[in-house]
Amino acid sequence: MQAKLKIQNLHLHFGKKEILKGISLEMPDNAITALIGPSGCGKSTLLRSINRMHDLNPNAHLSGQIMLDGKNILGKTQDVTSIRRRVGMVFQKPNPFPKSIFENVAYGLKINGEHHPQRLREQVEKALRESFLWEEVHDQLDKSALELSGGQQQRLCIARAIAVEPEVLLMDEPCSALDPISTDKIEQLMLRLRERFCIVIVTHNMQQAQRVADFTAFMYLGDLIEHNRTSDIFNNPQQELTRNYVSGIFG
Amino acid sequence: MRLTAHQSDRLAALVFQWAGWLSVVVLFGIFAMLVWNGAKAFTDISLAEFFFGTVWNPAAFGEARYGILPLVASTLLVTTGAMLMAVPLGIGTAAYLAEVAPPRVYNALKPAIELLAGVPSVAIGFIGITVVAPAIAKIFGLSNGLNALNGSVLLAVMALPTIITVAEDAIRAVPQSFREASFALGANRPVTLWRVTLPAAMSGILAAVMLGLGRALGETMTVLMAAGNASAFPSGFFAPVRTMTAAIAIELGETAQGTTHYFSLFAVGAVLFGISLLVNILSEKIARRFRYKI
Numbered sequence: 359m360q361a362k363l364k365i366q367n368l369h370l371h372f373g374k375k376e377i378l379k380g381i382s383l384e385m386p387d388n389a390i391t392a393l394i395g396p397s398g399c400g401k402s403t404l405l406r407s408i409n410r411m412h413d414l415n416p417n418a419h420l421s422g423q424i425m426l427d428g429k430n431i432l433g434k435t436q437d438v439t440s441i442r443r444r445v446g447m448v449f450q451k452p453n454p455f456p457k458s459i460f461e462n463v464a465y466g467l468k469i470n471g472e473h474h475p476q477r478l479r480e481q482v483e484k485a486l487r488e489s490f491l492w493e494e495v496h497d498q499l500d501k502s503a504l505e506l507s508g509g510q511q512q513r514l515c516i517a518r519a520i521a522v523e524p525e526v527l528l529m530d531e532p533c534s535a536l537d538p539i540s541t542d543k544i545e546q547l548m549l550r551l552r553e554r555f556c557i558v559i560v561t562h563n564m565q566q567a568q569r570v571a572d573f574t575a576f577m578y579l580g581d582l583i584e585h586n587r588t589s590d591i592f593n594n595p596q597q598e599l600t601r602n603y604v605s606g607i608f609g
Numbered sequence: 610m611r612l613t614a615h616q617s618d619r620l621a622a623l624v625f626q627w628a629g630w631l632s633v634v635v636l637f638g639i640f641a642m643l644v645w646n647g648a649k650a651f652t653d654i655s656l657a658e659f660f661f662g663t664v665w666n667p668a669a670f671g672e673a674r675y676g677i678l679p680l681v682a683s684t685l686l687v688t689t690g691a692m693l694m695a696v697p698l699g700i701g702t703a704a705y706l707a708e709v710a711p712p713r714v715y716n717a718l719k720p721a722i723e724l725l726a727g728v729p730s731v732a733i734g735f736i737g738i739t740v741v742a743p744a745i746a747k748i749f750g751l752s753n754g755l756n757a758l759n760g761s762v763l764l765a766v767m768a769l770p771t772i773i774t775v776a777e778d779a780i781r782a783v784p785q786s787f788r789e790a791s792f793a794l795g796a797n798r799p800v801t802l803w804r805v806t807l808p809a810a811m812s813g814i815l816a817a818v819m820l821g822l823g824r825a826l827g828e829t830m831t832v833l834m835a836a837g838n839a840s841a842f843p844s845g846f847f848a849p850v851r852t853m854t855a856a857i858a859i860e861l862g863e864t865a866q867g868t869t870h871y872f873s874l875f876a877v878g879a880v881l882f883g884i885s886l887l888v889n890i891l892s893e894k895i896a897r898r899f900r901y902k903i
């Protein structure tokens with residue numbers, strides 16, 4: 359089976375400093391891949407390469423390839439906005455727009471040309487249902503998203519991301535600002551969304567990685583140390599560094 | 610004498626509380642003074658004539674006329690014209706400075722704009738008379754360019770630095786995470802600016818517009834010099850106008866104290882004060898709605 363995402367020898371510099379030192383990693387469709395590693399090892403940087411967020415930073419220089427369905431998305435001729443439509447992202451801190459709940463979810467649809475009120479309503483409802491948020495907000499769609507709780511805001515951000523029907527969903531520590539109950543809800547959500555997306559998640563929470571991830575990649579100082587089935591990474595690591603990290607000797 | 614931390618906190622709170630009250634007292638003092646003196650004009654003029662009369666000619670040889678409408682209309686005309694130019698230009702420039710301008714351009718533009726804010730209004734009026742008015746006359750084929758349009762252009766120039774500076778700060782204050790969320794959904798820069806960043810900065814941008822509006826409403830010297838100074842009811846942007854501020858500034862010096870004309874100018878001042886107050890209250894209301902709602 360061909361991997362949905364195939365990163366090949368990815369190098370990234372911020373200015374002179376090399377942050378990613380030749381990462382090669384494959385991520386299959388309909389599975390969750392967790393990126394773990396100590397703070398500053400480059401997890402977020404790697405994740406943000408996959409939807410070309412570094413384009414905004416003139417200091418960032420990338421080389422290597424990121425293949426999405428066999429096409430290199432780092433290619434100069436690739437249209438960055440269409441890549442970002444295919445590769446959705448959920449951020450560490452919930453960042454709903456200061457707009458109504460409805461407008462938050464409808465935003466991505468509208469900028470992609472959907473203005474038909476009926477279809478918009480249907481798709482917003484669909485995305486909110488898929489994010490387990492519909493029951494809680496269906497009678498207050500006009501309320502400001504900023505009035506929701508942190509956990510609800512994060513699920514709203516997930517709804518916003520999946521409303522445009524991406525193929526890949528990137529999540530950078532999506533639960534780090536949330537309480538255990540909200541975290542549990544998001545994890546349930548991820549497990550369900552796995553059926554439809556290729557999900558990549560960054561997490562510092564080893565239990566979370568084991569609960570949700572099919573595959574886990576351990577990074578250290580800009581290198582990919584080990585990548586395997588999650589159970590193997592945690593129960594049978596091949597590298598000394600990995601063993602030390604997952605057993606909590608450093609972190 | 611040494612103060613404990615608690616005592617010095619209390620003292621500071623007290624000082625600032627009094628400073629706050631003082632500004633309230635001054636504000637009401639000014640308003641009361643205007644109304645008190647202005648009211649004396651109405652022993653001679655009827656309220657109806659003052660508020661609905663369409664002729665302002667207190668120094669007429671025959672019957673003096675005290676209709677404030679031409680002055681109000683002139684002020685509104687000149688100010689509206691100024692804001693029509695300054696608001697889009699100001700917000701556009703602010704957005705450019707905050708979101709687009711490369712550092713080199715920014716470092717050249719920013720000090721120039723700050724400098725513009727410091728140009729005295731008399732100098733702007735001077736340029737209005739010698740440069741802008743002739744240009745307007747030429748472009749529109751008029752015999753004389755000292756008119757409402759000229760005043761609007763100059764007021765726009767004077768309101769621009771305020772609008773740009775405050776709006777730029779507001780746009781910069783929008784969290785980067787909003788922009789990133791928009792980009793991550795496939796929006797490009799213009800779409801993100803238009804649909805996310807500017808709306809998120811709306812309360813600050815409205816404040817910028819209101820500050821610029823206040824600047825334009827209250828400006829005196831420039832319009833006095835360069836807007837034509839005719840107290841007839843304005844027929845349009847090509848008519849010479851006398852705003853409320855200009856009327857007060859010119860006429861107060863030429864009237865004997867204690868005359869009806871003298872008091873009527875206080876009444877004009879009170880009306881101007883009322884308009885400014887209204888604008889402020891309104892903007893506060895709008896800004897608050899944008900801050901918490903959307």
Ligand SMILES: Nc1ncnc2c1ncn2[C@@H]1O[C@H](COP(=O)(O)OP(=O)(O)OP(=O)(O)O)[C@@H](O)[C@H]1O
Binds near residue numbers: 400402
């Ligand atoms: N925009 C940037 N410019 C320069 N250096 C950066 C930038 N962003 C990140 N870095 C650097 O790149 C390195 C990797 O950062 P990154 O955010 O990817 O780490 P991380 O693994 O996500 O860490 P954490 O777990 O703390 O989020 C760090 O040394 C960081 O200082």
Ligand SMILES: [Mg+2]
Binds near residue numbers: 401402403530
């Ligand atoms: Mg990170």
